Amino acid sequence: xxxxxxxxxxxxxxxxxxxxxxxxxxxxxxxxxxxxxxxxxxxxxxxxxxxxxxxxxxxxxxxxxxxxxxxxxxxxxxxxxxxxxxxxxxxxxxxxxxxxxxxxxxxxxxxxxxxxxxxxxxxxxxxxxxxxxxxxxxxxxxxxxxxxxxxxxxxxxxxxxxxxxxxxxxxxxxxxxxxxxxxxxxxxxxxxxxxxxxxxxxxxxxxxxxxxxxxxxxxxxxxxxxxxxxxxxxxxxxxxxxxxxxxxxxxxxxxxxxxxxxxxxxxxxxxxxxxxxxxxxxxxxxxxxxxxxxxxxxxxxxxxxxxxxxxxxxxxxxxxxxxxxxxxxxxxxxxxxxxxxxxxxxxxxxxxxxxxxxxxxxxxxxxxxxxxxxxxxxxxxxxxxxxxxxxxxxxxxxxxxxxxxxxxxxxxxxxxxxxxxxxxxxxxxxxxxxxxxxxxxxxxxxxxxxxxxxxxxxxxxxxxxxx
Numbered sequence: 001x002x003x004x005x006x007x008x009x010x011x012x013x014x015x016x017x018x019x020x021x022x023x024x025x026x027x028x029x030x031x032x033x034x035x036x037x038x039x040x041x042x043x044x045x046x047x048x049x050x051x052x053x054x055x056x057x058x059x060x061x062x063x064x065x066x067x068x069x070x071x072x073x074x075x076x077x078x079x080x081x082x083x084x085x086x087x088x089x090x091x092x093x094x095x096x097x098x099x100x101x102x103x104x105x106x107x108x109x110x111x112x113x114x115x116x117x118x119x120x121x122x123x124x125x126x127x128x129x130x131x132x133x134x135x136x137x138x139x140x141x142x143x144x145x146x147x148x149x150x151x152x153x154x155x156x157x158x159x160x161x162x163x164x165x166x167x168x169x170x171x172x173x174x175x176x177x178x179x180x181x182x183x184x185x186x187x188x189x190x191x192x193x194x195x196x197x198x199x200x201x202x203x204x205x206x207x208x209x210x211x212x213x214x215x216x217x218x219x220x221x222x223x224x225x226x227x228x229x230x231x232x233x234x235x236x237x238x239x240x241x242x243x244x245x246x247x248x249x250x251x252x253x254x255x256x257x258x259x260x261x262x263x264x265x266x267x268x269x270x271x272x273x274x275x276x277x278x279x280x281x282x283x284x285x286x287x288x289x290x291x292x293x294x295x296x297x298x299x300x301x302x303x304x305x306x307x308x309x310x311x312x313x314x315x316x317x318x319x320x321x322x323x324x325x326x327x328x329x330x331x332x333x334x335x336x337x338x339x340x341x342x343x344x345x346x347x348x349x350x351x352x353x354x355x356x357x358x359x360x361x362x363x364x365x366x367x368x369x370x371x372x373x374x375x376x377x378x379x380x381x382x383x384x385x386x387x388x389x390x391x392x393x394x395x396x397x398x399x400x401x402x403x404x405x406x407x408x409x410x411x412x413x414x415x416x417x418x419x420x421x422x423x424x425x426x427x428x429x430x431x432x433x434x435x436x437x438x439x440x441x442x443x444x445x446x447x448x449x450x451x452x453x454x455x456x457x458x459x460x461x462x463x464x465x466x467x
Contacts, residue, residue: 005252006193012259013190016183020105028176029103035169036094037283041371042144042162043091044290045155051143052080054294055088059431063096068118073135083139093119099442110184111230117177126167158372186259188232189239192218195225202244214240274450274457278389279382281446285396286371288439291432292364295407296357298427302414303332303353305422336409351406363399393447400440407433 046052069089074082097116102108108116124137130145132138144163148156200217202210218236242251332353339346369375373382381389411429418426 008256009190009193009259012256013183013187016186016259017105020180020183024176024179025103025105028173028180029098031169031173031176032094033098034280035166035173036091036098037280037287038162038165038169039091039094040287041158041283042166043087044287044368044371045147045158045162046087046143047290048293049147049150049152049155051146052084052087055085057085058088058092061089061092063092063100066093066097066101066112066115066119068115068122069093071122071134071136079139079142083136083143086136087140090119090122105180105183106187108180108184110181110188110232113177113181113184117174120170120173120177123166125163125170128163128167154369154372154375157374161373182258185235185238186255188229189235191226191229192222192236192239196221197239197243199225210244211237211240214244274453275382275386275389277446277450277453278386278393279378281443281450282370282378282381282389282393282396283373284446285393285400285439285443286367286369288400288436289364289367289371291435291439292360292367292403295429295432296360296364298429298432299357299410299414302418302426305418305426306414308422334410334413336406336413338405338409349406349409351410353410356406359399360403363396363403367396390447390450393443397440397443397447400436404433404436404440 043052047054069086070082071086097119122136123140124132124134128137128141128144130138130141132141144159147159150156196218199221200214202214202217215236219231222231242248242255245251334351334353335348336351337346338349366377369377370381372378381392384392407429411433414426415423415428
């Protein structure tokens with residue numbers, strides 16, 4: 001290997017890595033976030049329509065590396081159970097990828113890229129058909145078509161919009177991953193040159209003999225120096241061609257040209273899409289609607305368990321007297337212990353349960369509509385001024401925070417009031433509360449990003465810098 005080529009190769013790899021880290025990977029991360037949000041829209045509709053059920057093992061899921069869930073065939077009578085678990089695991093993988101994964105050119109090895117690519121291809125969104133050879137694609141298509149053929153046009157629109165977006169984003173991600181894989185191939189070859197190739201000498205002879213002898217020596221040296229890495233024969237062949245073939249110089253020149261980033265790419269001079277951050281946050285927030293609906297269902301069931309408890313004759317008489325002087329709208333006034341985080345003190349608050357549930361239901365309906373880009377509410381927000389969208393988003397966050405202040409107290413109240421013999425039938429709402437809290441954390445991060453960018457823009461304007 002010539003010293004000049006080694007030097008040029010190092011410069012080219014560093015330039016490409018810098019380009020990927022600064023230009024390409026941030027866009028890939030954003031695409032994955034949008035992909036996740038669209039999948040959640042589809043997933044929530046399938047849950048609401050009973051096409052899938054909740055995954056009872058979701059809370060126990062532990063992920064350390066991105067890996068596509070099971071894709072093996074199953075019997076028809078197992079479809080609901082299998083797809084409920086598989087789609088839930090798919091969502092967990094997306095959540096892990098978006099919130100805990102490192103997006104850097106060096107970290108995304110060929111092995112990791114392969115795992116993420118398998119996750120992207122887990123369901124063929126662009127070929128979602130009941131005739132698909134893919135078990136998961138076929139089962140998802142069947143469930144999606146049932147919703148499309150139903151009597152709920154809003155759910156059908158949400159499904160159609162989500163599928164179209166997932167197909168589009170999948171294609172974009174796979175294109176970007178080809179670029180990342182090309183970089184990783186050359187990075188791997190650089191490592192082999194540096195750690196293995198300089199340790200061997202290739203004897204003279206015919207091209208075939210030299211190639212065979214070099215491969216044998218490389219395999220032995222590879223086992224000693226790079227045992228922690230997989231051995232890729234096709235990449236070893238590429239190295240040998242670039243080093244020892246008759247057109248070696250030409251191959252090396254082509255390699256360096258491929259590696260240097262396409263800096264001449266046309267850069268669009270467009271204003272940052274600040275409203276897009278807010279609209280993404282709103283679509284993320286819409287995922288809370290499913291958990292709110294589930295919360296209402298569980299709380300109402302708990303209330304019924306309390307009302308069905310056995311009462312003595314004297315208790316019935318007291319309840320009858322109480323009903324004579326009690327207004328109808330006060331029939332479900334519940335005394336609950338609410339913890340005030342500011343003062344760190346719990347206090348008893350009388351909650352009008354019926355009114356509270358109505359508010360929760362109203363918020364759930366608003367958020368559910370926002371999950372579809374074709375809903376009139378979402379389109380009005382899309383056409384509104386930034387400050388109006390920000391005000392709306394902040395208002396919904398405040399509403400959810402108020403609910404989260406009362407929901408744990410109601411959960412504790414019902415657990416204490418439900419008769420002992422009925423407690424086995426009671427369903428707590430801790431999972432729903434935690435899910436809504438997690439959604440709020442992500443939405444607030446997006447809102448904070450919007451505020452930070454707007455503040456930066458204002459500061460630049462004050463300094464007289466055009467943006």
